[in-house]
Amino acid sequence: MxxxxxTALVTGANKGxxxxxxxxxxxxxxRVVLGARDDAAGADAAARLVAQGIDASALRLDVxxxxxxxxxxxxxxxxxGTLDVLVNNAGVSGAFDPVTWGQDPxxxxxxxxRGVVDTNVYGVIRVTNAMLxxxxxxxxPRIVNTSSSMGSLGRQPGPVMAVYSSSKTFLNGVTVQYxxxxxxxxxxxxxxxxxxxxTDFNGFAGDRTPEQGAATAVRLATLPDDGPRxxxxxxxxxxxx
Ligand code: NAP
Numbered sequence: 001m002x003x004x005x006x007t008a009l010v011t012g013a014n015k016g017x018x019x020x021x022x023x024x025x026x027x028x029x030x031r032v033v034l035g036a037r038d039d040a041a042g043a044d045a046a047a048r049l050v051a052q053g054i055d056a057s058a059l060r061l062d063v064x065x066x067x068x069x070x071x072x073x074x075x076x077x078x079x080x081g082t083l084d085v086l087v088n089n090a091g092v093s094g095a096f097d098p099v100t101w102g103q104d105p106x107x108x109x110x111x112x113x114r115g116v117v118d119t120n121v122y123g124v125i126r127v128t129n130a131m132l133x134x135x136x137x138x139x140x141p142r143i144v145n146t147s148s149s150m151g152s153l154g155r156q157p158g159p160v161m162a163v164y165s166s167s168k169t170f171l172n173g174v175t176v177q178y179x180x181x182x183x184x185x186x187x188x189x190x191x192x193x194x195x196x197x198x199t200d201f202n203g204f205a206g207d208r209t210p211e212q213g214a215a216t217a218v219r220l221a222t223l224p225d226d227g228p229r230x231x232x233x234x235x236x237x238x239x240x241x
Contacts, residue, residue, distance in 0.1 A: 005055070006138075007080045008221060011063055011127055012090030015043040016199035017146065017217075021087050022208035024218045032075065035051045035061035035127075037068070037090075057135075063090045063123030073130040083134035085221045086122040089146040092116055093201060094163040097233030105162035113163050120167040122175060128178065132187075136217065140186055144220045145175050147191040147232060147239075154240030172232055172241060180231025188223055192216040193234040 009024045010065045012018040013034035026049055034049070034056060036042025042058030047101040049056035059075060063067040075084065094116040124145055124183050135141035149155050149169025177193045182189060194213030196206040205212075230240040 006084035008085035009036040018089040020214035037062040
């Protein structure tokens with residue numbers, strides 16, 4: 001590792017869009033740490049990147065567990081000391097109708113909602129706050145929250161997904177508040193929409209590849225110091241809130 005090499009942590013990086021983000025950042029020369037809640041899956045994903053010549057390693061990280069997140073932050077402090085990029089990518093949809101993709105608010109299961117919010121929103125807050133001391137040691141810290149246009153109140157695309165879409169709307173709101181809190185600091189935080197990507201998440205129904213889905217997050221993870229703050233972006237530009 002050279003002293004100028006940047007370190008990036010991607011949560012939920014053992015597969016799908018998270019893996020593609022780690023791969024792309026690795027190819028840009030970042031040292032990538034793949035957060036994964038399953039040790040074997042994380043190690044396997046990291047090995048595939050190492051085989052490509054990427055500086056990659058796995059880190060046990062369940063974003064819903066305070067203990068796991070605290071342990072991961074401690075481990076990362078020992079391993080790298082400084083974190084330049086955090087991509088909060090881990091996410092779940094909650095059960096939905098496999099035909100309509102619907103999540104009906106009138107019959108919503110509050111336990112499912114709690115679980116999805118715990119991962120997609122509280123998980124982001126948990127990980128961000130735990131990693132912040134390491135990020136503050138970087139000259140140019142970048143945080144990217146993987147959101148979705150499904151959470152856009154202005155766009156409201158696709159089926160009614162009362163659980164998943166609402167969690168991403170919540171995440172967008174949290175992203176804006178972090179950006180406001182970081183306004184006078186070098187920490188830049190934004191939200192990224194990957195588009196509809198073929199992954200386990202949707203039974204591989206998306207029309208985009210994980211590599212295409214990773215592109216906006218990678219751009220936001222490598223923004224210059226005068227880059228945008230507190231925004232919501234996709235390939236074509238800004239997603240309406
Ligand atoms: P995916 O292939 O299902 O990957 C999700 C990743 O999140 C997996 O690595 C999964 O780990 C991890 N994860 C879930 N819960 C976790 C937890 N508690 N702790 C740590 N990791 C956890 O889905 P994906 O499509 O790549 O989704 C990645 C992100 O993109 C999500 O935030 C999703 O909402 C967002 N997104 C996806 C699409 C799309 O079309 N695919 C569109 C818009 C936004 P396991 O392997 O252990 O389950």
